[in-house]
Amino acid sequence: MIELTLNNLENFTRGxxxxxxxxxxxxxxGKLMLKHQLEKGKIxxxxxxxxxxxxxxxxxxxxxxxxxxxxxxxxNGPATLHGLRKVEEIIGKKFxxxxxxxxxxxxxxxxxxxxxxxxxxxIDADGMGRAFPELQMVTYNVGDVDIxxxxxxxxxxxxAVFKARNSSSGEWLARAVCVRMGGICQMACYPMTGKxxxxxxxxxxxxxxxxxxxxxxxxxxxxxxPADAVIDYMKMSNPxxxxxxxxxGKITDLLRETVNGFTKGTLRLKSLADEDELxxxxxxxxxxxxxxxxxxxxxxxxxxxxxxxxxxxxxxxxLRYGQRIKIVAISVPPVMRTKKALDLFGxxxxxxxxxxxALEDL
Amino acid sequence: MRIGVDVGGxxxxxxxxxxxxxxxxxxxxxxxxxxxxxxxxxSKILDKTKILPNQLEAIMIGTTQFTNAFVENKRLxxxxxxxxxxxATISVPPCIDFSSNLRKIIGENFWILPGGxxxxxRFLGDWSEELVKKAAYEIASKGIKYIAVSCVFxxxxxxxxxxxxxxxxxxxxxxxxxxxHRIGRVGFIERENATIMxxxxxxxxxxxxxxxxxxxxxxxxxxxxxxxxxDGTLMAANIVKNxxxxxxxxGPTNSMRGxxxxxxxxxxxxxxxxxTTTDFGVIKEGFPRESSIPVDIGGVRTNFRMPDLVSIxxxxxxxxxxxNNEVKVGPESVGYKLTxxxxxxxxxxxxxxxxxxSQGLANFGDKExxxxxxxxxxxxxxxxxxxxxxxxxxxxxxNKDPVPVILVGGGNILVENNxxxxxxxxxxxxxxxxxxxxxxxxxxxxxxxxxxxxxxxxREKSLELAKLDAIKRAKEAGAKTETISIIExxxxxxxxxxSGAVRLHVKAVGDLF
Numbered sequence: 110m111i112e113l114t115l116n117n118l119e120n121f122t123r124g125x126x127x128x129x130x131x132x133x134x135x136x137x138x139g140k141l142m143l144k145h146q147l148e149k150g151k152i153x154x155x156x157x158x159x160x161x162x163x164x165x166x167x168x169x170x171x172x173x174x175x176x177x178x179x180x181x182x183x184x185n186g187p188a189t190l191h192g193l194r195k196v197e198e199i200i201g202k203k204f205x206x207x208x209x210x211x212x213x214x215x216x217x218x219x220x221x222x223x224x225x226x227x228x229x230x231x232i233d234a235d236g237m238g239r240a241f242p243e244l245q246m247v248t249y250n251v252g253d254v255d256i257x258x259x260x261x262x263x264x265x266x267x268x269a270v271f272k273a274r275n276s277s278s279g280e281w282l283a284r285a286v287c288v289r290m291g292g293i294c295q296m297a298c299y300p301m302t303g304k305x306x307x308x309x310x311x312x313x314x315x316x317x318x319x320x321x322x323x324x325x326x327x328x329x330x331x332x333x334x335p336a337d338a339v340i341d342y343m344k345m346s347n348p349x350x351x352x353x354x355x356x357x358g359k360i361t362d363l364l365r366e367t368v369n370g371f372t373k374g375t376l377r378l379k380s381l382a383d384e385d386e387l388x389x390x391x392x393x394x395x396x397x398x399x400x401x402x403x404x405x406x407x408x409x410x411x412x413x414x415x416x417x418x419x420x421x422x423x424x425x426x427x428l429r430y431g432q433r434i435k436i437v438a439i440s441v442p443p444v445m446r447t448k449k450a451l452d453l454f455g456x457x458x459x460x461x462x463x464x465x466x467a468l469e470d471l
Numbered sequence: 472m473r474i475g476v477d478v479g480g481x482x483x484x485x486x487x488x489x490x491x492x493x494x495x496x497x498x499x500x501x502x503x504x505x506x507x508x509x510x511x512x513x514s515k516i517l518d519k520t521k522i523l524p525n526q527l528e529a530i531m532i533g534t535t536q537f538t539n540a541f542v543e544n545k546r547l548x549x550x551x552x553x554x555x556x557x558x559a560t561i562s563v564p565p566c567i568d569f570s571s572n573l574r575k576i577i578g579e580n581f582w583i584l585p586g587g588x589x590x591x592x593r594f595l596g597d598w599s600e601e602l603v604k605k606a607a608y609e610i611a612s613k614g615i616k617y618i619a620v621s622c623v624f625x626x627x628x629x630x631x632x633x634x635x636x637x638x639x640x641x642x643x644x645x646x647x648x649x650x651x652h653r654i655g656r657v658g659f660i661e662r663e664n665a666t667i668m669x670x671x672x673x674x675x676x677x678x679x680x681x682x683x684x685x686x687x688x689x690x691x692x693x694x695x696x697x698x699x700x701x702d703g704t705l706m707a708a709n710i711v712k713n714x715x716x717x718x719x720x721x722g723p724t725n726s727m728r729g730x731x732x733x734x735x736x737x738x739x740x741x742x743x744x745x746x747t748t749t750d751f752g753v754i755k756e757g758f759p760r761e762s763s764i765p766v767d768i769g770g771v772r773t774n775f776r777m778p779d780l781v782s783i784x785x786x787x788x789x790x791x792x793x794x795n796n797e798v799k800v801g802p803e804s805v806g807y808k809l810t811x812x813x814x815x816x817x818x819x820x821x822x823x824x825x826x827x828x829s830q831g832l833a834n835f836g837d838k839e840x841x842x843x844x845x846x847x848x849x850x851x852x853x854x855x856x857x858x859x860x861x862x863x864x865x866x867x868x869x870n871k872d873p874v875p876v877i878l879v880g881g882g883n884i885l886v887e888n889n890x891x892x893x894x895x896x897x898x899x900x901x902x903x904x905x906x907x908x909x910x911x912x913x914x915x916x917x918x919x920x921x922x923x924x925x926x927x928x929x930r931e932k933s934l935e936l937a938k939l940d941a942i943k944r945a946k947e948a949g950a951k952t953e954t955i956s957i958i959e960x961x962x963x964x965x966x967x968x969x970s971g972a973v974r975l976h977v978k979a980v981g982d983l984f
Contacts, residue, residue, distance in 0.1 A: 137765075137772070141563045141660065178590045181624050181659045183560040222562065264559040265596075291589040332865060364930070366964050367590060418779065426658075430960040431761070 110160065111233070111316060113153040113221055118143055123325055124318030125217035126422035127339065130411045132372070132394030133214015133240030134172065134179040135424045142186060143218055146225035153221050154230045156206065158303070158312050165303035166202055167232050168193050169210040170223050173244070173261070173283060174293030175372045176393060176426045177365065179215060184293060185264055186222040192260040192297035193223060195268055199258045200300060208232040208306070210247060210299065212314035213240030213394075214424070219295075234310035236299070237454075238445055239411050242371055242393040244283065245276035246454040248444060249299055252309035259283055259298040263290035288369065311442070317346075325420045335420020336437050343439050351469045352439040355398055355405050356380065356387040357417060360432045365425065372425060376414075378434070387436060389414075391425050396459050398436060406438035407461070409445050409454045410468040413437045440468045472526050473694075474516065475911025476509060477725065477904070478534040480806045481746020481788050482881050483508035484907040485516045491732075491912075491984050495520050496904040498881065501807040505536060506682030508807075513690055524692045532708075533699040533910035535722035536679050537672050537715040539747065542769040544570075547671040549578045551615040553606055553639065554663065555586030555631055556623035557596055565621075565663060570770045577671055580615055582606040586631050587623030595623055603635050607642035617670040618648045621663040625652040627963060627974070647673045647713075654716060656961060656976070661765060661774040668771065669716035676715035680708050697913070699725055701775055702958060704916035704980055719768060720777040722906065723750045727759040727778060729909030730877045733899035739875040740864055740893075743905070744882030746788040747804040751781040751863040776959065781866045785859050787882040788813070789823040791852055798851045800859065814840050823885055826852045833884035853887075861891045868892065879905035916980040917944025922972050933975065934960075941979040950981025 113121065122136040122143075129136065147153070161167075170189050172179065197203055207220040207227070212235045224231045236247025244256065256279045259271040269286045273279030279298070287294045301310075321339055328338035340352035358378035365374035376389040387405075389398045395412035398405045406412050414423045417433040428434075444450065446467065452458065455465040472494070475486045478501060486496040497515040502508040509532075517524065540546045552565040565581045566574050584606060586598035610618060618639055622632045629652040636648045649669045655662030680698075687696055697705035699721035711718060726743040730736075737757045743750045753760040759778035766777045784802020788809045792799045805812040805820055812818035814825045815836025821844075827833055829841045829849055864876060876893040878886060879902045888896045901908060919940045923933035938957055945955050959978035 138563065138660065141567050145562065145564060145567050175590070177657070181590070181626075181657060182556070182587070182595065183563050183623075183659055185558055185560070186562040291593075291595060292591070332868075363962075365962065427765070431958065 111155040115147050117319060120322030120326055121319050122218060123422065124322035125213055126424060127321045127413055128213030128318060129240045129424060130213060130394045130413050131391055131425045132176060132242065133211060133216055134176040135427060136215050136218050138179065138183055139215045139218025142222045146222060151225035153224045155233050155315050156230050157233045158306050161232065161303045163302060163304040165205045167206045167208050167301050167306060168196055168204045168297050169299040170207050170220050170297050171210045171216045172219055172293055173287045173296050175367045176424060177367050177372045178292035180426050182291060182293060184295060186226055188262045188264055188266060189219055189223050189295040190226045191266055192262045192295050195260045196258055196297045196300060204229060206230045206232050209235045211235055211237040211240045212318065217318060232306060233315040234306050234312045235314050236310055238311035238314055238441060240394050241454050244280035248311055248450060249309045250276055250453055251449050252305065254299060254301055254305050254309055256298050261286050261294045261296050263294050329419060336415055336435050348442050350440050352437065355436040355438050357435050358387060360428060360430055363428055363430060376428060392459060405471055406468050407456050407465065408459060409441045411439040438468050472522060473529040473911055474513060474527060475907040476512060476530060476532045477906035477910055478505050478508065478532060478536060479745050480535060480539045481809055483512045484904040485512035486904050486907040486911055487516050487520050487522060488911040493901055493908060496901050496907065498903060500810050504682050505679055506686035509683060509686040510689055524690060527692060527694045529694050530687065530692060530696040531699065531705060531910045531913050532683060532696060533721050533725040533906055534718060538719050538722060540672060540675055541668055544572050544576055546675045547576050548617045548674045549615050550667050550670040551580045551610045551618045552667060553618060553635060554583045554621045555598060555635060557583045557585045559595060559623060563660065566667060568772060577667065580613060588628050590624060592628060598631055600638060603638045604642060607639050611643045616645055616647060617673040618646050619666040619670040620648060621651040621666055623659060626657050655774060657963060658774050661772055664771050665716055665773045669714060672715040676712050680712045683708060699910050699913055701777060702980065703728060703914045705913045719775060723752055723778050723780050724759055725909030726879055726906045727752050727754055728912055729905030730879045731757050732908060732912055733901055733905055734877045734897050736875055736877060739877050740867060741877050741879060742860060743880040744885055745786045745880045746809060746882065747786045747806050749783050749785045749863060751867045752778050753867055781863050783859060783863055787824040787885065791821045791823060791826065793848055798855050800852060800855050823856060827884045856885050860886060864890065864892050878902060913983060914980045915945055915948035915950040915983050916978055917941045917948055918978045920976045922974050925973055937975040937977045941977040945979040945981050949983050955979050955981035
């Protein structure tokens with residue numbers, strides 16, 4: 110069990126920003142929502158999957174939408190709780206806990222806000238091990254977990270309920286409503302048992318955020334390179350994960366559009382040392398990075414932008430012309446590289462015309 | 472001829488410049504009413520150089536008064552925050568990330584009202600004149616004068632903020648209102664934070680600028696006077712009355728630009744030791760290295776463009792405390808009261824300057840007054856100060872390699888010349904007035920904020936036109952062509968307008984001299 114406190118909050122959200130791989134919305138907003146709750150004396154407890162029994166009933170709660178909207182129209186927590194209560198009403202059962210659908214970005218923080226509002230604990234596991242832009246891009250689907258019922262709620266508590274034929278269709282339908290709800294909406298879906306979490310979710314990713322946040326802070330204090338510190342830490346983790354610095358450069362161009370409920374765009378960097386250029390494409394999260402027409406890293410491996418000096422992770426909405434940043438790539442665990450997993454969130458799933466090649470083979 | 476003035480927490484300095492040549496410079500002390508300090512510094516330099524007021528073309532003033540006030544939580548006002556966005560945003564109340572002390576000073580006077588816009592320009596909730604009026608009455612009955620108005624998506628449409636401010640002004644006629652769209656860009660929390668900061672400085676801004684104005688009138692100086700902005704460009708003084716927050720990082724920007732100019736070094740670490748604080752920054756190719764992550768000022772997150780700095784509470788006026796062989800230097804400082812409260816000037820407070828004088832590192836005040844100090848404490852204090860500076864240098868360094876270190880600011884007397892991590896320690900001529908010189912080297916900027924149609928002329932063409940326009944305006948404002956560069960470029964798609972409309976904000980700046 111981990112307890113979120115005003116002391117470890119900052120490291121948690123820093124790690125969540127890292128796992129957000131540029132997207133997932135800036136967890137800074139989530140940090141402020143949590144700070145508000147913790148200051149009111151609310152308790153937020155996080156349980157590891159080994160600490161729950163198989164018939165525990167858990168709901169995924171999240172915000173859907175474009176990060177560019179999120180930084181302006183700050184969401185409200187009661188709407189998310191409203192979504193969870195609606196799912197309970199439909200299935201006729203009460204939840205024992207909530208969990209994040211993704212470990213990165215603001216959605217890592219939303220279940221903790223719901224936890225503060227409801228008193229339910231949070232399960233330390235998620236369906237992405239990072240952030241992805243779409244609802245069906247979860248490892249739960251490798252184990253055929255039902256996404257239904259899907260509930261979407263806006264700030265006015267206007268509520269839409271879907272029973273979708275599959276998770277991709279659920280994403281498609283909910284996204285349309287999300288746009289009409291003003292570019293973001295609060296959601297509850299994928300009700301799961303303890304057994305399903307143990308079988309299909311990526312475990313202890315909240316703890317991973319605490320650890321990454323800690324490593325970056327520690328490296329900064331010790332005058333070491335934060336990017337290297339995270340790469341070293343990931344190498345030592347179990348399973349061991351490969352990482353490298355792809356590029357150090359200055360932002361020379363940034364194209365960012367809010368399209369169909371996503372933030373899509375292209376980031377161009379020019380090297381500080383020579384004439385090299387790096388291009389990174391994103392759809393909420395970074396999709397792939399290429400230099401001289403050679404792809405250097407691609408989904409689902411993690412691509413992260415860090416401030417070149419402090420190592421602070423920067424989300425795509427925080428990127429600005431002229432910034433000096435470091436692009437780091439980290440491999441995902443093997444369960445996210447199976448054929449079924451790559452069908453869900455490999456390059457082809459994002460409409461890219463190349464096959465997945467592991468980061469360490471590029 | 473022009474005069475650059477720096478009004479710091481402790482000293483007010485003035486430098487007379489002719490093009491890129493320093494004619495002369497003087498130091499004097501900052502006074503409680505900052506205008507008197509300016510009168511003293513400017514008349515000193517005019518006397519010294521025999522220049523007449525009517526020979527001056529411009530006065531450029533850089534001031535850290537507003538930053539200091541905010542960081543020290545002093546001279547700030549209670550603020551009423553009127554936020555348009557309900558029921559969105561309610562989970563993050565205003566000022567949530569401010570320190571508890573700041574929250575106490577600013578007060579929890581918040582009105583989160585329906586209103587604001589969706590990303591596509593539609594209305595978010597129903598803005599209500601009645602509710603704004605009700606808020607106005609409540610603000611008036613609480614006697615709050617300074618009001619910050621924020622609104623979800625005001626960077627794409629400022630109308631609701633303007634309408635709300637009008638009504639507030641009607642029912643609270645004495646109100647001084649800051650609207651968020653005038654202060655910041657997309658990023659609601661950071662923009663609202665900066666708006667609240669600006670409001671909290673409202674009283675001080677009026678007082679300081681009026682005092683500057685009065686001082687120049689007394690000196691019979693009729694040329695235009697400007698205040699440095701955080702990006703190194705200038706702002707007319709009467710605008711600063713309403714937007715003090717826009718001066719926030721101008722102090723460090725001025726001192727770093729001044730240091731680069733005086734030393735001739737293009738790549739170095741600049742250590743600016745003032746009366747209350749010491750700033751550590753990096754110049755790269757002659758320009759201050761900018762921070763690429765949101766910058767905290769007094770613990771509050773903002774999205775201003777700022778030099779990447781490390782600041783510590785060490786300066787010439789820092790108070791020295793000791794017990795059981797442990798010496799503590801700062802962060803409390805006597806500030807501008809150095810010349811009355813420190814021992815060498817007959818006061819009863821032991822400051823870092825007293826220690827430096829006793830070590831013979833500088834010569835001012837009355838050395839007799841510190842002859843009783845224990846040698847051990849003096850040595851220990853010097854060690855602590857040196858250590859604090861070396862740590863600061865280490866924190867802004869990119870790697871462990873030694874780099875040139877330029878020492879500027881009046882407090883450079885606190886340092887003997889060897890520093891760990893420095894390839895060499897450079898104290899250029901006029902280093903104690905680098906800030907004033909930096910202010911006089913101000914840049915001219917050109918800004919455009921205009922809607923372009925990507926489907927008519929394409930993105931590339933639109934960007935090119937916008938940049939050329941900004942550069943043209945910078946030139947018109949006096950920037951030298953070969954020094955102009957684009958420092959800000961923001962694209963906001965306006966999906967509510969037809970034909971791929973995008974709002975482009977571009978700023979170009981270049982050297983005036």
